Amino acid sequence: FGDDRVAEAMAMASRAPLDLRVNALKAKREKVQASLKHLGAEPTPWSPLGLRITLSADARNPGIHAEEDFIKGAIEVQDEGSQLAALFTAAKPGEQVIDLCAGAGGKTLALAAMMGGKGRLIATDADKRQLAPIHERLSRAGVHNAEIRTPKGDADPLADIKASADLVVIDAPCTGTGTWRRNPDAKWRMRPGALEIRLKDQAEVLERAAGLVKPGGRIAYITCSVLQPENGDQIRAFVARHPEFAVQPPEQTATVLWDKAEAFAEAALQTPEGWLMTPRRTGTDGFFVSVLKKA
Structure with a gap:
């Protein structure tokens, strides 16, 4: 990364968000986002299928596997x-x-x-x-x-x-x-x-x-x-x-x-x-x- 190596390494040391992929076979992103509003889910910057839950450095991961959308196959955890x-x-x-x-x-x-x-x-x-x-x-x-x-x-x-x-x-x-x-x-x-x-x-x-x-x-x-x-x-x-x-x-x-x-x-x-x-x-x-x- 040349002169950017320190900045790149610092970013690699930060807390990763929890990204979800909406399963297009079963759901629409807008509907899933609304049902996961209590977790602060927002659309990902790039992927048209993604939702992101931003987490603070010391936050615990939310129990996504217990959510109805996950149980029914509407979402998967995927960066x-x-x-x-x-x-x-x-x-x-x-x-x-x-x-x-x-x-x-x-x-x-x-x-x-x-x-x-x-x-x-x-x-x-x-x-x-x-x-x-x-x-x-x-x-x-x-x-x-x-x-x-x-x-x-x-x-x-x-x-x-x-x-x-x-x-x-x-x-x-x-x-x-x-x-x-x-x-x-x-x-x-x-x-x-x-x-x-x-x-x-x-x-x-x-x-x-x-x-x-x-x-x-x-x-x-x-x-x-x-x-x-x-x-x-x-x-x-x-x-x-x-x-x-x-x-x-x-x-x-x-x-x-x-x-x-x-x-x-x-x-x-x-x-x-x-x-x-x-x-x-x-x-x-x-x-x-x-x-x-x-x-």
């Missing part, structure tokens, strides 16, 4: 940066979409809402333990077009899919440096060699995604990291190995933000490889997003 990352994938109804590192399903749920229940959504993860909560979350959210593929032994759960996906989303395993304001102790728990392990994991999952995308399809590569080796460097290395892929310019991906695209472009950090959001610049967690299109 605005993560919401924007999902929007930048431009998942559309009728597409075949693969969430390659689905984990607990946060982005899977967002993708399903963007697809409006139409098309084929496949969620999987190399670590089947991470997938445990996804079934209940999908049910609560009213998602009916998602297929969960749990790894079994050495068998590839996506063996039947070869160069046919419209979109492969990679919520990549990373150091998580962008989430330090939510997990302050994480900066001291990072072990020597952790970055190198993550870089290897990211390169492997990008290689896997390359074989799943059809001509004209795209890969959305996402990290919750602010480290260049995990972000721009990783994308440049991938494109060097796969010249059939090209990075979509950030200004093209920003069109999903409608009237806020120009303001977002001034706030976020644009690079030739994609967008970088940070607590200081965008008021979100640290997220990097790159969209790659296959010729």
